[in-house]
Structure formats: structure tokens, C-alpha cells
Amino acid sequence: MLQGCDHSPASLYLDYQKRLANVSNGTFTPPSALTPLPLATKSKPEPQVTIGLLELSAINHCPLSTLIAEHNSQLGKVAAPSELFKYQLRFILQAPNCIASLQGKQQPLADKLEQALEAKKQHLLDYFNYMLYQEVEFRALFSLANQGFSRELAGKEAAIEALAFFNRVKSKIIADSIDNDDVNELTSQLAKLHRNTYVKTLLTEAQRQREFNLVTTATLATLPIESRLCVKQRPSDTAQFMHNVFQKFYIGQLQPLQADISGELQALLPLLYELYVQDAALSNQLNVESKLSLLTQLKMSAKSHVEWWQSFYQRCAIKPY
Template structure:
């Protein structure tokens, strides 16, 4: 059912966008080109081309090796101890051997948690050889637990689709799946925090609602908020830089106003500013900015739970997934440049709104 709800939500967003298959690009082009026309510039914005974004690392570059238990140690678990017989049997079944990463993640957590509880509760007169064997099993599984957590999250198809480069920009209305994607990342963060807990606490419990992780994976897979946000921010960066260039070029050529006295041409420019920037672009940009910072923070927290991150993922994170990354900083630079260009233009004509910023 959660999967169906996600699909319906995405379908409704597409329907609400109407016949225009690229509503965001249309809005951005309309804004920038209206500015250019009002300043007698022929520099028209065209966002039709493909985006040049770094691709998400391939699965074989993200996966981490996990140590398997030797058969002799597994035989210990097939006894009556630890109530792990059914869990191990499910994992070794034909279906268990092709578990998706999300289910493997749940298995690894449940296995280690129940094994630890079993070891902690064994009476002192228990056979020492059995205790040694259980300790060895726990040591091996604990040693590879971080890799198992990593693979369960970052090799999943849901995470790949969440960073697919082929998705459209976020819609003009609504949150574009941000709320459900945030909940999914928060759930994965709670799971990933086990990495530190397992290695630093003798007694610990598996998270509540562990079996309810699948809807969160489905939300990431279906809504693909990350992919859509990355596209939106890239489009905004291009639009802001292009529009700033148009304004800067006009300011270099000749003043729009003299002695801070607004001309009829300046009033047309101000009307474009009010209608297309303040009325259309700015609300969309504010939403993408605000939600994007929260989304980046959740991704940074998620990755911070791991002591070892594959090199390709480190590179991708540095390029794309922090507010210090070049991707975000290019947007900030474009936003500031765009703001300064408008401030200079409107100040020249004494048309700055309430003496404030246009950002």
C-alpha cells in the first residue's frame, strides 16, 4: 500500500503539471527572457540541453565486502540456542539468498541483536566451548556489521533511483515528495546510528518498527526526490547566472536611469521583476533552497555514521552532498550574483522594493 500511495502521489504531480512536460524550465525561461526583452537584449535562455551532473557511483564501486560465517559456526546456531534457527533458515533458503539489500539489512540487525541477547543471557554453567563459539560468531558479525549496514542502505535500488539523473525537476506546486523522502532518510539514519551503538555498548536493542523499513525504501525509489532536487538546483544556477549576465551587460553598455529617476523603460523592468521574479521564480527558489538544505543535512548525517566510505562515494559526497560542495556553492554564487545585479539596476532607478534585497 505505501508503494501504491507513492505512485499515486507522483502521478498526481505529473497530471497537475498539465500538458507542459517541462513546466519548471518554461517558468525559468519565461522569467529570464522577459528580463532580457525588457533590457533590449537578444540573449535568450534555453534550458533544453542535458544537465552536466556527476553520476552516482556504480553499484560495484559502492559495495563493501562482508565476511561470511564458516559452516562449522553456522551449525552451532542450528541448535536450540539463541532462537536463531528460523532466522538462519530463512536466510539460507532459495528466496533468502536473493534478498534485496533492504531485507538483508533487517536480517543482519536482527541476527546480531538476538545473538547478543542470547550470549548475555546464557547461564554461567553453559558449556564453555559453546560460549567460545558464540563469542566467535558475534565477533565476526560485529566486525562486518558496518559493511552490512552500508550495503543495506547504499547498494539498494531505491538509493540508486533516488539519484537517477533522468528525472524531471521538482514541481512548481507542492513539496515534490520532500516530506516522505525526509521521513525515509530519518528512518535510515536511525538504523545507521546502530553502527556506533553496536561497537560501543555491550547491551543494545534492535530499532522499533524495523520491519517497516520497506515503505521508506519505496518512497525513495518512487518519488526520487534527490534526483529531482539536483536537477532543480542545477536549472536555477544556470538561470540565475544567465539573467545576471544580461543585467550586467546592460549596465556596462549604458545606464537604464539617470539621477535615480525612473524612466518608462525602467518601470517596465520593475514590472517584470515583480511579476516574474517575485511572483514566480522567488517562491520556487525559496522552496528548493529550504528543502534542499534539510535534504543535504540528512544525507550528511547518514554518511557520518560510517567510518569507512568507498572512495567513489567520498568523491560524490564532496562534489554534491554538502553545503560546502562545489554544486551548492555554485548555486550560492549565482544567487548572490543575481541579487547584486538586480540591486544595482533597481538602485540606479530608485526602484528598490522597500530598500531591501532582491534575493
């Protein structure tokens, strides 16, 4: 009884397959287990310049001193990737004033802080990427979802806002124009991704619908059309029943659903692509212009499925509408 109340996309497709199997005597099976999109792991970047305790005591007059001390504490050593990235940002923003206060008085220390500042600027994108690959909220984007996609799925606006923010931060890193607002907003934007299932649900459903299309079309291609279903282009009762199933379940329900998923992907994937463009294995599946993208593959699987039915109608001399 509970299964009968399930209106998830997977349940709809299984019903479509079941109806086709009942009328055609074909063996339609669901796709094999899905695999998440290939998000690699990153090692934590190593600091290029270290500030010793004596040097730290010499800059007690600078807010930078407190920042470095907190970072060197036990809590700092186990900080999350996003907190490590925020430390680099704060160091870059606070260091210039501290360096200026040391000029001509403690020049060696001023030079060392300048070295540290330049090193952090040079490797800031590495720390940003470390966050993208290792922060729990970002890794969760590419995990497989248990729930199915629906038009009322919550979390879309928050996820889009957060991803757009991190894209702006990345652009500012490249342009060397990071400011305090970016640091202050980072935690709240990351929180929008915490337990937000929108992205992973959409990506999972797109993969699932693509695989359903592929395996169903492959089974349809094995059916004996000319020898049994439509002898001499005369449709049998079975062929007419198949036509009814296709129109009611695929055209009436699944095709609009897959069109909605494609539309959502069209808006989401460019944001993910800009963040992960440096990762060839992943970015190909996120780039909407690529033949390997999840969006293109979903559309191609749907096109192939419809093309089989168009061929079926021609060979059986059935008018589809």
C-alpha cells in the same frame, strides 16, 4: 497551447529569459543538461565467519538456525541490500541466546558463533552503508526528476520520516544499541521511499534553478548598459522594460519559489548529510555549512543575479520600487 499551461519552475524561468531577450536583444539560453549528485557504488561486504551444515544442525534448537538456513538458500544469496542488512541485525539479536545454550556443552561451536557475532557487529555499519549506496530506493533519491518542484509536491512527510528513521538506526549501530523494533520497522520505513519523488525532485529543481540563475546572470553581464541601455545614466525605454520584466517575473515569481526551495533544502539536507557524511564527494554538497553545498550554491547564484540588477539600477539611475 499546452506549453502555455505549463507553470513548472523551469517554464517560469524560460518565460523570464524570453521576456528579457525580447526587450534587450540578448541571447538567453537554458542551462545545459544537469548531472545527478555523485552517489558512488559499494561492493557487498564479505562474511568474516561461515557456519557449516554440520554446525548448523547442532543448533537446531535455536531460532538462529532457521535464520542462517534461510540466508544460505538461493533466495538469500540474491537478497536485496536492505534484506542483507536485516539478516545481520537479526543474527546479532538472536545469537547471544543461542551461544548461551551451547556454553559448556559445545564450547567450540559457541566460540565460533561468538566470533561470527563480533564480526557482524564490527562490520554492521559496512552493511548499512552498502544498503545506502545500493538499495534501489536510496539510489533513486539522487537520480534526476522529470517533474518540476511545486509547493504542493507530495511525499515530503513520508520521506522525512524515513530518512530520520535511518539516521536513528545509524546512530544506534554506532552506539551498539540496535533492538528488534529497528528490524521490524525497517521494511515499512524503506517502503516510504519507494516511488517517492519528493527528494529527487527537490534536489533536481535546486540544481536547475541554480544553473538558470548562473547562465542568465552571465548573459545579462554582456549587455551594453552605458553605451546603449542607459547613456549618461538616462534609462532608455529598453531599460525600463527590463526593469518591469525583472520585477514581475523574477521578484514576483522566481525569487519566492527559490526561497521555498531553499527552505525545503534547509530541512532535508541535514538528514541526507548525516547518512552520507563519510562520502566526501557527496557530503560537501549536502552539508548546509559548506560553501559547496547545493543550498549555498543556490543562494549564491540568486545573490549574484540580484546584485547584477542592483548594479543595473545604479548605473541607469532607476529606482527599483
